[in-house]
Amino acid sequence: MAKQVVGIVKLQCPGGAATPAPPVGPALGAHGVNIGLFVKQFNDKTNNPDMKGLMLPVIVTVYSDRSFEFKIKSPPAAVLIKLAAKIPAGKKQGKEVIPPDAKKSGKYKGFSITRKQVEEIARKKFNDLNARDLEHAMRIIEGTARSMGIAVVD
Template identity: 35%
Template sequence: MSKTAGRLKTAKRMLDKIDHSSKLRTNILAGLAAPGPPLGSQLGQRNINIANFIKDFNERTAHIKEGIPLPCRVKIKSDRSYDLTIHQPPATYFLKQAAGIQRGAMVSRDEVAGKITLKHLYEIAKIKKQDRHMILVSLEQLTQMLVGTAKTCGIQVVRDLDPDEYAEFLKERAIIVAEQKKALQEAKEAKMLRTS
């Protein structure tokens, strides 16, 4: 009987440790959290006081430039309180900022949307290393991960970058992007005509 009682106590302790809280993973623009969709509906589904959450988030991101996307992890407790963890902006945001572009490659894998130097890459890695989930990743591994992310965005990593040549590249790139946007819009309009 005592063995069974001991097992029951152990099982009860293990059950008490199970976390039944709800988790929310979302990107929120710094200083621009608003009660409207999609954030308001996500919070409402989890019974979080939307006004308090928005006030808390906007206060905690007041020191950050408005509009920067911030990955957030919200752990909701059973008493409707929450733990909010705000991470550094996504790597793609930093890479595009360093390259001076708004959007990455759209057409092919070989398309070059922008260029950054190794120094840019190293500085971005140092910033991303501050995220709690990157503690066990070395700076070298993180830099290699960023090289892969840059490649998928169409951003070329180079040793040196001449500012005048790069300014000329960006002018030419702006023309290409405008043509791509126009082609996408025409394809969208043609599809709408076919479906109506």
């Protein structure tokens, strides 16, 4: 008898440091998944220096016999851009009121990334982006950076 998909759970977990605490435990426990087994497998797969500590999107497919498979996606573009721009964790601009004008928005004004860094990020994210080629993926990443207030320089 073939396995039937009971549910698909989308989570964001820190690479190499997932715990059974919320949000992982309650989300998977509701579907009857062995939470400890998921946490162990996830941490083993993400314990390398490239993924350790980054928030990683995970899609968990749960089957009728309570078995599961999970797929780890690449980190969000904003996280990779912050790393490339060397923005310290928790560091944002002061409590100034930002007008709703889109040209003046962005929390991280004063920071910048190079086109080469944009290309590296686009290569990492290419499989998860809806882009037809690398140039298109780079434009998507540049747009994300601009919306954050980060300048893209040559």
